[in-house]
Amino acid sequence: MGYPSTVTSKRGSYCRPRLPRRTARINLNGHECAKRRLEKAGIPYEAMRPLNRSFQPQLVNGQRAFALGFGNERVMALFQGLCLFMLLPQGFRNATLRDHVAQLMGMPCEAYPPGRMTYDLRRLRLHGIIARQAGSHRYQVTDQGMRICLFMTKLHHRIIRPGCSQLVDGCPKAPNRPIASAMRQLDRAMDQLIGEAKLAARKLESFVKILFTQGLLENH
Numbered sequence: 001m002g003y004p005s006t007v008t009s010k011r012g013s014y015c016r017p018r019l020p021r022r023t024a025r026i027n028l029n030g031h032e033c034a035k036r037r038l039e040k041a042g043i044p045y046e047a048m049r050p051l052n053r054s055f056q057p058q059l060v061n062g063q064r065a066f067a068l069g070f071g072n073e074r075v076m077a078l079f080q081g082l083c084l085f086m087l088l089p090q091g092f093r094n095a096t097l098r099d100h101v102a103q104l105m106g107m108p109c110e111a112y113p114p115g116r117m118t119y120d121l122r123r124l125r126l127h128g129i130i131a132r133q134a135g136s137h138r139y140q141v142t143d144q145g146m147r148i149c150l151f152m153t154k155l156h157h158r159i160i161r162p163g164c165s166q167l168v169d170g171c172p173k174a175p176n177r178p179i180a181s182a183m184r185q186l187d188r189a190m191d192q193l194i195g196e197a198k199l200a201a202r203k204l205e206s207f208v209k210i211l212f213t214q215g216l217l218e219n220h
Helices: 021-040 045-055 073-082 094-104 114-126 143-167 178-213
Strands: 004-009 012-017 058-060 063-065 130-132 139-141
Touching: 063 114, 073 094, 073 114, 073 143, 094 114, 114 130, 114 139, 139 143, 143 178
Parallel strands: none
Antiparallel strands: 004 012, 058 063, 130 139
C-alpha cells in the first residue's frame, strides 16, 4: 500500500495517497499482454499507435486533451459532422461544424455554445483528427482523421447501434433480428438448464427422505 504524501497549496495542506509501485507493474504487464495478443493475431503493435493516439488522452506541447470515447454521443456526432467537410478544399469554421453537430445530437444550436465547440475542436486537433489552416480560423480534416471518422461512423451506425438494439430487445417488430432471436434461444436454454437442475435437486431430496424413513440412513 502506498504512503500518503503531503501537498501544500494556496488552499492549505492536505494528504494525497501515493499509488503503490505494484500499480505501475500491473499497468506494464497489461501493456505487454496486449502487445503479445496483437502480435499473435498478426497485427504489429506499432500499427496501433495512430489509433491509440486518437482515442487515448494526449499531451502535446504541454497541452492536455481528454480521450475521444468511442460510442459517446458527442464524439460520434463530431465524427459524423466531420464527414461532411473532409473533401472541402477551403475547410470549415467553428460555426459551420457547430450547427451540424448540434443537429446530430438532437439539440438546438443554442444548447451547444461556441465555447464548447472551440473546446471540441481543440481536442480533435490535439488528437490529429483535424489541422488548423495557417493564418486563419478554418480547419481541415487530416488524412488520418478522414479514415477514422469514416470507419468509426460506419462501425457505430451499421454494427454497434443496430447490434445493441437487438441485444436489449429493442424494436421487437423489426423483421430481421438474428441477435435478438439468438439471445432468446439462449434465455430459453438457460431457463431449461436451471429448471432441470432444480428438478434434479428435488429428486435427490425426495430420495434421501425415503432412505431416512426406511432407516437406511442415519442422521448424524
